[in-house]
Amino acid sequence: MTNGSTSAEDADPIAVSIPPLDESARETAQNRQAELLKPPGSLGRLESMAVDIAAMQATPTPSVDPAVILTLAADHGVTAEGVSAYPKSVTATMVDAVAGGDAAINALAGATDITTHIVDMGVDGDVPASVIEQHIADGTANMAVEPAMTTTQAREAIAAGRALVEEHAAEAGVIGLGDLGIGNTTASAAITAALTETPVEEVTGHGTGIDETTRQQKIETIERALAVADPTTDDPLDVLRCVGGFEIAGLVGVTLAAASRRIPVVVDGVVTGAAAIVAAEINEGVNKYLLGSHMSTEPAHAIQLAALDVSPCLDYEMGLGEGTGAAVAIGTYRAACRAHSEMATFAEAGLDSA
Numbered sequence: 626m627t628n629g630s631t632s633a634e635d636a637d638p639i640a641v642s643i644p645p646l647d648e649s650a651r652e653t654a655q656n657r658q659a660e661l662l663k664p665p666g667s668l669g670r671l672e673s674m675a676v677d678i679a680a681m682q683a684t685p686t687p688s689v690d691p692a693v694i695l696t697l698a699a700d701h702g703v704t705a706e707g708v709s710a711y712p713k714s715v716t717a718t719m720v721d722a723v724a725g726g727d728a729a730i731n732a733l734a735g736a737t738d739i740t741t742h743i744v745d746m747g748v749d750g751d752v753p754a755s756v757i758e759q760h761i762a763d764g765t766a767n768m769a770v771e772p773a774m775t776t777t778q779a780r781e782a783i784a785a786g787r788a789l790v791e792e793h794a795a796e797a798g799v800i801g802l803g804d805l806g807i808g809n810t811t812a813s814a815a816i817t818a819a820l821t822e823t824p825v826e827e828v829t830g831h832g833t834g835i836d837e838t839t840r841q842q843k844i845e846t847i848e849r850a851l852a853v854a855d856p857t858t859d860d861p862l863d864v865l866r867c868v869g870g871f872e873i874a875g876l877v878g879v880t881l882a883a884a885s886r887r888i889p890v891v892v893d894g895v896v897t898g899a900a901a902i903v904a905a906e907i908n909e910g911v912n913k914y915l916l917g918s919h920m921s922t923e924p925a926h927a928i929q930l931a932a933l934d935v936s937p938c939l940d941y942e943m944g945l946g947e948g949t950g951a952a953v954a955i956g957t958y959r960a961a962c963r964a965h966s967e968m969a970t971f972a973e974a975g976l977d978s979a
């Protein structure tokens with residue numbers, strides 16, 4: 626069951642119109658950068674970050690505020706194959722912790738003035754009433770045995786993600802993507818292998834800390850899943866249905882809806898990266914609205930970012946998810962936008978620029 630979707634989304638949740646970047650706003654912002662009270666180029670990539678956001682938001686004075694992170698949670702049937710260092714029940718426990726303000730995402734988003742929302746897309750267990758409910762089912766099926774979800778469920782989850790943006794982040798300056806779901810680095814690696822045509826061995830990491838023997842089991846599980854369901858690799862919705870997750874599908878919907886509203890989307894780690902490559906395959910216009918955050922320790926992440934042509938703005942050897950990398954990066958994007966909008970020009974300071 627899902628809720629909050631409009632009849633238009635029910636008709637075709639993947640059909641969105643994504644506007645082109647505003648090149649005139651980019652040019653105005655670029656010119657302003659050249660006039661600010663600093664040697665041209667001396668704020669390095671902070672300058673291009675602000676200019677890129679100006680083109681996305683169609684304004685010469687870009688701002689990340691109000692910044693919102695949507696952390697979508699769901700369970701994965703593939704945990705039955707022993708692919709994670711933690712039991713499936715930890716997903717519900719972590720949703721509880723996020724709702725109570727006790728998780729890493731709460732601390733990091735609090736430190737960077739970001740509003741967070743936690744969403745149940747398909748948790749197999751009880752969650753507190755304060756969690757936003759977009760529950761599709763009690764976790765996906767085991768992808769190593771059968772497709773993770775039905776096409777109807779994949780579409781419902783995408784529609785739910787779109788509804789989340791409309792209902793909770795329509796006025797956001799930026800939206801950061803976050804995930805929770807034991808087993809979801811397996812789904813993410815499988816999606817990445819299929820859509821980027823990369824050998825499973827190269828995209829499969831240690832997730833929450835599995836040893837090398839278990840990683841080999843994870844590789845074998847993903848290879849079996851891709852052989853069992855045999856998704857059409859040039860059909861992103863089919864790949865999502867066969868080896869995805871409800872939170873990943875929801876994040877696809879969030880990304881499509883944000884891009885259609887000119888809201889920049891800050892990709893977090895490997896799970897949100899998997900959602901981003903699905904969204905970009907559904908509609909290539911998405912690419913222009915993606916902002917990198919960090920470089921995850923999971924090997925699929927670098928492959929995803931290269932496929933998306935997105936650069937991370939930091940590398941702190943993080944590999945957690947929840948939106949934690951996005952939270953830290955949004956602090957940097959905010960700094961970039963504030964320098965751009967708040968600094969005086971040489972003329973305002975009564976100085977010649979050269």
Ligand SMILES: Cc1cc2ncn([C@H]3O[C@H](COP(=O)(O)O)[C@@H](O)[C@H]3O)c2cc1C
Pocket residue numbers: 708709710711715716719804805806807808809810811831832833834945946947
């Ligand atoms: C306590 C805890 C907090 C987390 N926060 C995010 N994840 C991350 O790790 C999980 C995916 O890794 P795997 O595929 O190896 O299961 C997801 O829940 C993801 O959000 C966590 C994992 C744990 C254990």
Ligand SMILES: O=C(O)c1cccnc1
Pocket residue numbers: 810832833893894895896897921922923926943944945946947
């Ligand atoms: O990069 C991530 O998003 C990640 C890495 C390990 C576990 N969960 C998420």
